Amino acid sequence: MAASTSSVYVNVIEDVINKVREEFMNNGPGEDVLKELQGTWEAKTMQAGVVNNPIERSAAKGTPGSGVTPVHDLNVPYEGTEEYETPTAEILFPPTPLQTPIPATPIQTPLPGTGDNLYNIPTGGSDYSANESGSSNGGVNAETKGGRPSPYMQPPSTWMNHRPPLDVNIAYVEGRDEVDRGASHQPPTQDFLQMNSGKRKREDFPAQYQAGGFIPQQDGAGDAAPEKFEIEVSGGSTSIASRAWSEMLTRVRSSTPKIPQLDGPIPDPYDELSTPNIYNYQGTFNEDYNVASTPAPHDIPVSTPAPVVQNDVGDDDDDEPPLNENDDDELDDVDQGDELNTAHLVLAQFDKVTRTKSKWKCTLKDGIMHINNKDVLFNKANGEFDF
Amino acid sequence: MATFELYRRSTIGMCLTETLDEMVQSGTLSPDLAIQVLTQFDKSMTEALENQVKSKVTIKGHLHTYRFCDNVWTFILQDAVFKNEDNQENVGRVKIVACDSKLLTQ
Structure with missing residues (x-):
């Protein structure tokens, strides 16, 4: 290779x-x-050993024609056969021309x-809504894509029913499913009116994605009460299993009534359509990160x-010292200084990034x-x- | 056409950047023009990768760190194995930086 x-570089x-x-x-x-x-550029690349010396321009000429296979977005259309992938806005509403006529279907189009x-x-500012609404009938349809029938709806619903009962993210999903259920066949305005009524069902999850535009408002990071949210953050990020920590957590919490931005960016309203499931955290068994602006x-x-x-x-009586900087992985420090020098580097574009438990693909x-x-x-x- | 500046960190990109730096410092090249050259490099490199490269690689390893910020995934792998058609490389520690491919097609 x-x-x-070398020839590509040439x-x-x-x-x-x-x-x-x-x-x-x-x-x-x-x-x-x-x-x-x-001359200097070529000399440097030769020096670096990435271009053969002497430069074989004739050989280089041969290559261009050989590999004219365009690389397609592998996610489009979505075939949720392999792993049980969590559908995301990107999968459900891939920005392809195929999809664009669909938003115009009158059924779900709110007046x-x-x-x-x-x-x-x-919903207006997300990549996908911008993309699709631009190519369909304009901004009015931007929010209707959430409810429109999609050929890619089915796969998620099948695996959703097999989802194990694990549900850690109650704080995050609160109120969301009601919204989603209401959204599937009603104009989006209904969702908010029904927000606090009814009970949640896991089976309602697919509908959540149909209500794409409205999920993030209810999913946690942005709207969770600060105290509640902090518990999640502390517990989740530091992997504290023992109940002995709860007291400390409480203290921590009281000492910091509010921790802003701990969870990364507060969801920007303009990103919301494209980030339907990022705040599912542990509750979602499988996550997909292919969403732009996530x-x-x-x-x-x-x-x-x-x-x-x-x-x-204050925590002298605790068995273990409280968490501090020393708990950080030593390798984290290595990152900083080392990454410029170690030189093992891959620069690429990603089509798809998914995670199932601790397995990333x-x-x-x-x-x-x-x-x-x-x-x-x-x-x-x-x-x-x-x- | 949108481009990534990502590939400027590759060897060939670094060589170009160094060259341009030197030439700008010595006054033979205006900074503006240097930036134009870099932008052209972004395009040419992206096109070349799309059109001239066919090889496929599989990467396995222990994921030490993951990060997704500004539509860029960063993975730091340990004990990674890179396999392609004709050989295999083992790396104790490697960093993967990946931009969202869809940003180019939009």
């Missing part, structure tokens, strides 16, 4: 040089400087001007340990790997990681 990496260099030539000639420093640029616009705001749900809040450290003195494409001092290019890569 090294040879083809092509890239030539392509860049050719395409900026005009700029250099017209009002720039001219051909000589361009030649100097090319414009019936007050939907109040709730229209959050704040990282599982990032451990950096500032969580801080309040505990303040309580250091990701689909990457168009990547450059620099591993063991070699550059290797790939068109596609599948990753399976254990966390």
